[in-house]
Amino acid sequence: MNLRALTRGDAAVAGAAVLLFIASFLPYWTLSCSGAYCANIDTSQNAWSTALFPILPSIYLLGIAAAALILVQRFQGPAAANRQVLGLRLDQWGTAFAVTALWTSIWALGGGSTGPSVSHGFGAWLGFISLIVLAGAAAAGPLVPALKAPLVTDRPAVPYQGGYPVPGQPGQPQPGQYGYPVQGQDPNQAPAYGAQPGGYGYPAPGAPGQAQPGPHDITPAPAAAQAAPAPQPAPAADFAPFWFAVPAPRTLAPKDNPVGAPVGELVPGTWYLAVEQRGTALVAQLQDGTQGLLADTSGIQRG
Structure with a gap:
């Protein structure tokens, strides 16, 4: 029900x-x-x-x-x-x-x-x-x-405080930290996730006691490892999370595999959170925290 x-x-x-x-x-x-005869x-x-x-x-x-x-x-x-x-x-x-x-x-x-x-x-x-x-x-x-229009919505009364990082917000990762992309960074480049030179145990170039690779010490990677997977659409740089509802039931595909088995379903009358935009598709988050890729965004109602 x-x-x-x-x-x-x-x-x-x-x-x-x-x-x-x-x-x-x-x-x-x-x-x-009116009259006495009306009594009965x-x-x-x-x-x-x-x-x-x-x-x-x-x-x-x-x-x-x-x-x-x-x-x-x-x-x-x-x-x-x-x-x-x-x-x-x-x-x-x-x-x-x-x-x-x-x-x-x-x-x-x-x-x-x-x-x-x-x-x-x-x-x-x-x-x-x-x-x-x-x-x-x-x-x-x-x-x-x-x-x-839906009679009951699950839109929260306060701004969303989930795990989606907002640049500049106190307590949230800043550009260049924990793998958060720097402005102008190649979207297809894998984030470093905290592997900054000299930070959090990552060796800095030229640090004492650390071996530096020589010109002949680099082993070429196998051809299979060098083949990079097909790049996914880059997230929109100016995207901000928003709530939306769908006009008809639609399935969610895995975030990193649009042709994979569905991970969830969106139904009309319920508000969902869009946490990322990839081209014309949206990464939506269900009430249980599951995230998936919504390819068909036609006719959605923004909150």
């Missing part, structure tokens, strides 16, 4: 279902009666009254069932995108039920009164308004961008 997969349209569907349930207990019919007459009836059957199942319960089907489909996430019942997905059945309940409610409001003293109560009108919202949100939810 993925709660972050819910959208604003799903929230409108759930709210309309709650109002519809409340409306079922409010008076559907009201009777204007029920002046109002709600949808649960057997005298109003089938108002309850054809309007109220059908609308609540429609909302339940839509929300169940959303809770299941992308894994249920192709699951169908009699040729339709659960959310498609829910949309059809919502429209049917609204159509029945319109006909019920248009007739059925037996005289000028009988009128529809607040429960009938509140149920009608709830079904308008329910059917509208169900039909327009997948189409309107404002309703497709």
